[in-house]
Amino acid sequence: MAALSGLLPGWLRGYRRQWLAGDLTAGVVVTLLLIPQSLAYALLAGLPAQAGLYASIVPLLVYACVGRGYAQSVGPMALTSLLTAATLSRFAEAGSSDYLALALWLAILSGLILLIMGMARLGFIADLLSEPVLAAFTTATALLIVLSQLGPLSGLHLPGNALPHYLLALWEQAAAWQASSLWLGLAVLGLLLVSRRWGAAALQRLGIAAPVASVLLRAIPVLAMLAGTLLPPAWQVPVVGPIPSGFPSPVLPLIPLSQLADLAMPAFFIALINYVQGLSVAQLLAARRQESVDPDRELLALGLCNIAAGLAGGFPVTGGLSRSVVNADAGANSPLASLVTAAAMLLLIFLATAPLALLPLPILAATIIASLLSMLNLASLRRAWLAERADAVAWLLTFCLVLLLGVDSGIMAGVLVSLATLLWRSSRPHIAVLGRVPGTHHFRNCLRHAVESLPGVLMLRVDESLYFGNARQVRQVLLSRVRQEGGVRQVVLVMSAVNRVDTTALSMLEGLDQALQQAGVELHLAEVKGPVADILLRAGLADCFAGRVHLSTQAAWEHLAGPVDYQI
Incomplete structure (x- = not known):
């Protein structure tokens, strides 16, 4: 029964x-x-x-x-x-x-x-x-x-x-x-x-x-x-x-x-x-x-x-x-x-x-x-x-x-x-110029908030994963931003919204780093997620960016701002 x-x-x-x-x-x-x-x-x-x-x-x-x-x-x-x-x-x-x-x-x-x-x-x-x-x-x-x-x-x-x-x-x-x-x-x-x-x-x-x-x-x-x-x-x-x-x-x-x-x-x-x-x-x-x-x-x-x-x-x-x-x-x-x-x-x-x-x-x-x-x-x-x-x-x-x-x-x-709509959107990701909200460790879009920035430092956040469909677009926008700003010596790419990267994106990051170096600009990465960091490590890019990968945007800020002088 x-x-x-x-x-x-x-x-x-x-x-x-x-x-x-x-x-x-x-x-x-x-x-x-x-x-x-x-x-x-x-x-x-x-x-x-x-x-x-x-x-x-x-x-x-x-x-x-x-x-x-x-x-x-x-x-x-x-x-x-x-x-x-x-x-x-x-x-x-x-x-x-x-x-x-x-x-x-x-x-x-x-x-x-x-x-x-x-x-x-x-x-x-x-x-x-x-x-x-x-x-x-x-x-x-x-x-x-x-x-x-x-x-x-x-x-x-x-x-x-x-x-x-x-x-x-x-x-x-x-x-x-x-x-x-x-x-x-x-x-x-x-x-x-x-x-x-x-x-x-x-x-x-x-x-x-x-x-x-x-x-x-x-x-x-x-x-x-x-x-x-x-x-x-x-x-x-x-x-x-x-x-x-x-x-x-x-x-x-x-x-x-x-x-x-x-x-x-x-x-x-x-x-x-x-x-x-x-x-x-x-x-x-x-x-x-x-x-x-x-x-x-x-x-x-x-x-x-x-x-x-x-x-x-x-x-x-x-x-x-x-x-x-x-x-x-x-x-x-x-x-x-x-x-x-x-x-x-x-x-x-x-x-x-x-x-x-x-x-x-x-x-x-x-x-x-x-x-x-x-x-x-x-x-x-x-x-x-x-x-x-x-x-x-x-x-x-x-x-x-x-x-x-x-x-x-x-x-x-x-x-x-x-x-096609999905590909069109992801191929043109939103890229924001960031600054720090005064007195905090929060970084926001400089067009939407009153923020402070470091001289010669350009912080950019890509609000999309990086793959073959948008790699070329991201490269062009980043280089264009550097030229428009003028006097940029350090670029911080904030990757808090990047959940995945493919082989095309890896090649783009490597080529972007070389292009910026030739222009006298140093590229830094911040807030790289674990799965993305694993891919960078397996592809050999971790060594290329040694010393230029930061745990957080605030850590990148402090690194580029230099030591604080506490003398009176």
């Missing part, structure tokens, strides 16, 4: 009875949210609607067993769906059997990549995307998804995955808009937006308790779907179409190795985006309970969830922000809430797929648009502009590239922009 108990997830072994009511309520509420989302996101990915149902069930079960987030809801997401469509549209026609086979393999490959990253403890790889770049990518992608849904909202077919494609298709099909589809979609969209903005307050004014009001608001998209299935055929609104009943047997269709190779890089970027999003959701929820998140454990959990989604006939999945927050707000205390949601979805696909076949596509498009409007976050651009202009430029560049090239190329552009 003890051995069997050890196989159970930790949350289940320590489950408390008082958690049950909250978990059951949260499971039902998330189900109401997940039903329209799962169908809509499958269609957005270019897949049959049932693929969204399959991808919404198995990952919930897997994460409940191996994940650590108490309210994390893993399943299809709008961003992942658009990435899937953008990737697979290059290799097969949407909705075809080849397209579906590639979707399964895309989920499995991204899951394997996440799994390998987790076993190799590569959780830090999420840092490849800076916050401004990720915000720009998310905003541009949300805008693309909204534009893509103008097609089903108005009865049109909008091919492509970038802004020029959508605009061209809208122009070419301007005369083919279906009034019935458009009015239905706009009416449901207006209902969803109004209920989201004022629904809770209106229900509470009617005397409905807040928990009940929350459930009613979450049920509005489902109620709109049910109402849509009752529309008269005369409306001629496009519908989802037949959805097979039951759960499919795990099948893994064989595809050529060349196609697997083609999917490898897109699968990596989808895995990266899914991990960044899933980790951010897990951290947000953990912070509410003052808990911590293990990034490597999240990698493993999301990897297994994606592999399971692929084997179950789904497509790539991740932790959904809206669903997870709703799960937590509805009272989820443990992953049992996700198990309740999975059980409810299973009942749906076994007992109620027939009504779903009559669901109008404009209603699904309205639910996607309503859920994504909150992701159009231009405030992040304003914040970046006020804080750091380089981040703002990176934001704008990523935003434009995603809109113009599509999300698949936009991911690669986002990573490159993040790395």
Whole structure:
């Protein structure tokens, strides 16, 4: 019995009875949210609607067993769906059997990549995307998804995955808009937006308790779907179409190795985006309970969830922000809430797929648009502009590239922009001229503080590690400062902010020392950190700077100032 108990997830072994009511309520509420989302996101990915149902069930079960987030809801997401469509549209026609086979393999490959990253403890790889770049990518992608849904909202077919494609298709099909589809979609969209903005307050004014009001608001998209299935055929609104009943047997269709190779890089970027999003959701929820998140454990959990989604006939999945927050707000205390949601979805696909076949596509498009409007976050651009202009430029560049090239190329552009921004900043480090605050041992930037200096001594602090990307720039700035000051006989390079040096930087320091000596200037080093000192020693530069390496800036000051004359 003890051995069997050890196989159970930790949350289940320590489950408390008082958690049950909250978990059951949260499971039902998330189900109401997940039903329209799962169908809509499958269609957005270019897949049959049932693929969204399959991808919404198995990952919930897997994460409940191996994940650590108490309210994390893993399943299809709008961003992942658009990435899937953008990737697979290059290799097969949407909705075809080849397209579906590639979707399964895309989920499995991204899951394997996440799994390998987790076993190799590569959780830090999420840092490849800076916050401004990720915000720009998310905003541009949300805008693309909204534009893509103008097609089903108005009865049109909008091919492509970038802004020029959508605009061209809208122009070419301007005369083919279906009034019935458009009015239905706009009416449901207006209902969803109004209920989201004022629904809770209106229900509470009617005397409905807040928990009940929350459930009613979450049920509005489902109620709109049910109402849509009752529309008269005369409306001629496009519908989802037949959805097979039951759960499919795990099948893994064989595809050529060349196609697997083609999917490898897109699968990596989808895995990266899914991990960044899933980790951010897990951290947000953990912070509410003052808990911590293990990034490597999240990698493993999301990897297994994606592999399971692929084997179950789904497509790539991740932790959904809206669903997870709703799960937590509805009272989820443990992953049992996700198990309740999975059980409810299973009942749906076994007992109620027939009504779903009559669901109008404009209603699904309205639910996607309503859920994504909150992701159009231009405030992040304003914040970046006020804080750091380089981040703002990176934001704008990523935003434009995603809109113009599509999300698949936009991911690669986002990573490159993040790395390019990092290299640009570090290649132009801040170099401050230091002086001593009178009466203290503190040294500060002479442009910001009233400080004193020694005649013929120039103290410079480099606020960056030294490496091949900035070695030449640092050398030029230092020599230029010496020429500008005039009369400099001693230069102290304060290395308190230098955490690393590479071979190029070592050569730069050696050449700089020789150049200054030829000009009659002596170079000193101060506050050299231990790891950097070890590198200088191994490279033989410690002997070159013998007697000119000082423990602190104050020690360098006292050494260059000479002995104090205490005679009266």
